[in-house]
Amino acid sequence: MSHHSQDKKKNRHMIEKLVVLVQLLLSAVFIMVAWDSGLLPVKYVAAVSALLLVLFGICFGMQYIKNKVHIVGVVLSVLISIALVFGNIYLSKANNLLKDVGGAAYKTDNMVVVVKKNNPAKNLLDAKNYRFGIQTTVDQENNELMKEDIGKIIGREMKLIEYETIQEEAQALLDGKVEAAIYNEAFTGIIEENIEDYSSEVRILYQYGIDTPLEVEEKADVLQPFNIYISGIDVSGPITTNSRSDVNIIMSVNPTSKQILLTTTPRDYYVQIPNISGEQKDKLTHAGIYGVDVSMNTLESIYGIDITYYARVNFTSLITIVDALGGVNVESEYAFSAGGYDFVQGTNHLNGAQALAFSRERYSFAEGDNQRGKNQEAVLTAILQKAMSPAILTNASQIIASVADSVETNMTQEEMAKFISRQLAEGTGWSIESTAASGTGDMQPCFSSGSQLLWVMQPDMNSVEAIKQKMGQLLQMQ
Template sequence: MKKILNFITDHRFIIGIQAVLSIILVVSIALVNILPMRFLIVIGAFLAILTLLMYLFAKSSSIESRNVQIRPLIGKIISVVISIFLLVCCVFIQTGKAAVNQVTSEYDYVTYSLVVKKESPYYKAEDILNKTVAYNPNGTKINKALDKLSKKVSSYGISELYGVEAVVDALYNKQADAILMNEGSRTLVNEYKESFNKDTRVIWNCKFKSYNKIKEEKTLDILKDPFCVYISGIDSRGSVQEVSRSDVNILMTINVPAHQVLVTSIPRDAWVTLVDAKAKDKLTHSGLTGTQNTVKTVEKFLDVDISYYARVNFESLVKVVDALGGIDVYSDKNLEAWTGQPIKEGWNHMNGQMALSFSRERHAYTSGDRHRAQNQQDVLQAIIKKMASPAIITHYTDILNAIDGTFVTDMPMNEMARVANDQLNTGAEWSFQKSMVSGSGKMMKGGYYMPNTNLYYMIPDENSVKQNKEYIKKMLKGESFTAQ
């Protein structure tokens, strides 16, 4: 026992632990690949010198002196404290790496519910034996949902109906005993039938992964080649990976070598062709069958190749802005947002809730949705600028905690790390240009999901679409231009 105690209190053992933890920390930082090499060399050199100094300080001396005898003990204690700190740093880095990995995903999740009228005698899936189930055959993973239902119910009739109206009406008009509904469309259903949630109940549901990787292979080098990222702001208050309408639609064209960004906004109500349905409807409704469908719809609409996507929900905006310590955004007028917070004309230092309310406000402006899109662009620009500053290091943990469960992208972790590494290495200022697709509003019927309901649509102006296509192409080619 005494030998073991002497061994673990020996200065060589204690300093050895410090040296090993120092090496592990440097390797961990290197593997994350966020810090430039010159920073890594400085950290490694500092830890090596610190280890050497602690070795000399903790080493016993042959001189018989009270002060000389106390010094090794103090040195050992300091070394233990340093080792604990190094261990915490290693855990911190690995936790951060795991958090970043969690935001990288190639899947959406879609939930189907078997819905019946509240007064019906059906309380579980088995109760619809030999009954009729209505559904929209164009739904993501709908066939898998039907297969899973068939394992619960041996026999039932089906009624294939297109659009939200037809499926809901079938339930209310008793043409169907139950409907199989994509939960992502519940908000849309409630807009059509306001009492739907009160009138119905769910007796069974199932959940599936929906593969949404945009490109199987990407040959671009993001530090050399300009590329496009589609950003979807969804209206889901649940998981960011749940299939939902896409209420904010922004295409970012990024030129890393030139440190330039073009932000192109597309109104949520834009009248576009949904790629999966091959029919016209609002762009926001493309998200009801998954991110991949929205990306393909935007690609076709703007004649562009999108390399990556990112999905955020409203909760993530609040958390990220707060994690960054707030952002500075310019408002062109005094207004009181829906949260009751006053926003003054001029520069405002906004917390997360204020930034969200500013991004969603449209009633205070004569141009409505168009001005709201401008505000969203301004908030996005402020967030990117803050994240491109040293704040990304000082608020690293807070940012990772903020995006947990509220942000997802298909950009691999190593690619995100390369961009962060390049930014920390160059410290360059980014220039932003902003544009948006404009058009004219129109109340009309004919949308794919609700063909018989009079809804507001934004009919894109052909010249505006053409102009935005040109801006994007010029940014991708590295040509200079000024967005109007």
């Protein structure tokens, strides 16, 4: 054999050994990422580490065997390396998702200047000589910050006309008594309870985000029983933005007994909002205007519990999440039609759009909002059951992509990883039970909307007491 052929052979063997060393490097990276994420139980990381070392030993050893066995070793090494690349990408994505959605520590009030739709102003400077309407009853701290910000931009003092309620301010804008209105965008829902089609008559000229730290309970150990508040909002823009909470579900979790209790509280429940409404009462949904922590405080006072965590879900993103899961099986108490879809009594396999229509409908039921709350629990139960099954792995990348902008929680990446790792290690199924607070309809004034009478739900204290007992039993079970 010529020197040239021998050199070529040596070079080829060198490249083949380098391929196997790349496999070793990727194995080391995978082990570090898996360990750092905390997502995989220690016993799994140890088992995977041992397997990867054995595979490296086999592939590397094959390089010293003649009869072209070394080529098989190289092919095997390349295949393992490709699998490790995908494994590293998936683990990193999952880890980054937990970091992105977790650890939330602030809420955002989106203050706006609104003008009529056909107003010629293109920016605040065009509106510097306008009469600005402002309400004087609630949210005064944010109003003052907004006035300061506008004053800096227009370089002069505003012509301010004060109104007692947000509805009066909005009506004054539509009637031409003021050319612009200043308020917290979270109050739009309250305006629309009084003025139909309001949003189609106006446009936002300017907006200013005010971030405020959240005040929530001290963190608990996620391996001990805990409560998490699931708030379903229906707004566009950042998930941190304060908004009315249309879905209010408390998820009581007992990691030891593997039990979950989902409790829904109707959005129109007529209650006091701690540290906000004083002796006056308001709808539960309005608590969300003042921040997710205020909603949590309100629910804590209703049920006499501590709520450690929260998750805010943009309910329009329900479509993406359900579709990413490949659809879910939802149990319906009734046959009904909504949003152009027909739902049967019993099991319904729903895609995202169908699940959203199912969750929103209330007019088809004698119990109205009470039944809507139960249907929302049925959809959440179906999502949890699918998410806790091995089927989730086939759509992992889609789910990671869809959830990132749609969910926010104050549970940290470390806490979520600890909880997931425990679930993977034990692998046992969870039992999920649902319950719902009930009440009767009434017309009452609400703190957030002045003297105007709004439809509210007076709590049925018997149903509240029964829920308190259920929560207590689940959280104390070993």
